[in-house]
Amino acid sequence: MSNDDHKCSLAQLERALEVLDGKLKRLGLKAPVLIRAIGGFALMKYGIRAADRAFTVDIDSVTPDFAPEVLAAIHEVAEELNLERDWINNDNVMDGDDAELVASMYQACWIADDTAYECIEMQLASVPTLTRAKIIAADTAEFSGRAQDLPDLLELLRFQGITTAARFYAAYPDPHDEYPAARDAVHEHFAADRTFA
Numbered sequence: 001m002s003n004d005d006h007k008c009s010l011a012q013l014e015r016a017l018e019v020l021d022g023k024l025k026r027l028g029l030k031a032p033v034l035i036r037a038i039g040g041f042a043l044m045k046y047g048i049r050a051a052d053r054a055f056t057v058d059i060d061s062v063t064p065d066f067a068p069e070v071l072a073a074i075h076e077v078a079e080e081l082n083l084e085r086d087w088i089n090n091d092n093v094m095d096g097d098d099a100e101l102v103a104s105m106y107q108a109c110w111i112a113d114d115t116a117y118e119c120i121e122m123q124l125a126s127v128p129t130l131t132r133a134k135i136i137a138a139d140t141a142e143f144s145g146r147a148q149d150l151p152d153l154l155e156l157l158r159f160q161g162i163t164t165a166a167r168f169y170a171a172y173p174d175p176h177d178e179y180p181a182a183r184d185a186v187h188e189h190f191a192a193d194r195t196f197a
Contacts, residue, residue: 010044018117020120024073038060042125058087058088110129138152
């Protein structure tokens with residue numbers, strides 16, 4: 001689980017990635033390590049997460065498990081820079097789920113990040129992908145105890161210029177009513193927040 005003591009800014013995580021890239025280079029890997037960022041890190045890269053919330057403890061990646069030597073390098077960087085041990089993780093790929101199955105659930109589209117790493121291929125979830133992921137997460141936030149998901153979802157909607165519940169429903173339909181709590185929360189937000197009108 002995440003530890004608030006390890007909250008990092010975007011700059012701190014980008015520095016950690018540079019350190020990791022150096023360690024991976026020394027491993028002589030045959031191919032770059034793929035990271036497909038889906039959470040707070042991606043939101044910060046896009047400048048979506050509000051300044052007072054512009055931190056995260058980890059980089060969530062929709063990828064299969066990392067090779068043992070890569071995981072060891074991730075843990076070394078954590079120790080050296082006082083980061084969360086699994087500051088890069090694929091915890092959203094749960095219970096043996098295939099990473100592609102998770103990606104299909106989000107209807108994922110990945111955008112290549114232009115940061116120049118030698119041994120890391122960084123991809124960011126597109127804004128619609130992040131939005132769908134946050135709809136799913138916000139729907140279960142009451143049970144998961146995750147406080148960031150609904151504010152993230154609302155910031156994603158603002159970023160996309162979605163200013164009414166009707167526009168939200170049109171852009172992100174839920175024909176089978178799978179995410180009623182998220183839908184209700186967005187509806188209540190737009191009903192209460194006249195700054196969107």
